Amino acid sequence: MTKKTIGFTLGCFDVLHTGHINLLKNAKGLCDKLIVGVCSDEYIDKNKKNRCFNLEERIKILDALKYCDVVVPEDTLDKLTLWNKYKFDYLFVGSDWYGTEQYKKWEEDLKSVDCTVIYYPYTKGVCSSDLKTKI
Secondary structure (H helix, E strand, C coil), rough: CCCEEEEEEECCCEEEEEEHHHHHHHHHCCEEEEEEEECHHHHHHHHHHHHHHCCHHHHHHHHCCCCEEEEECCCCCCCHHHHHHHEEEEEEEEEHHHHHHHHHHHHHHHCCCCCEEEECCCCCCCHHHHHHHCC
């Protein structure tokens, strides 16, 4: 029996846009099961300017997408803690995080448990903050 590969990504996903779709579609193409973590309302309220949708609504939106196999609420950003919970083979991240000190550390942590971090090109010209401003 072949082991199924599990992928994981995490985000706020407050205003779903083409950048999110690109990440989810590409991630799903590399794994059998894609788990999508959704940041808690408390995290967004503390770290972002504002949000349009609450956690339940954001989960419902992602749950409707064919690329998301499992959508889960999350209250931690720590990737090793998340790996311990979900045992994923791949962590999918936007390239805007590549080379940051925190992700360098998480890459090392995840390498020790045989998990690979894959960075996808950030979709230029599209971000939730800009969309909220336009709206």
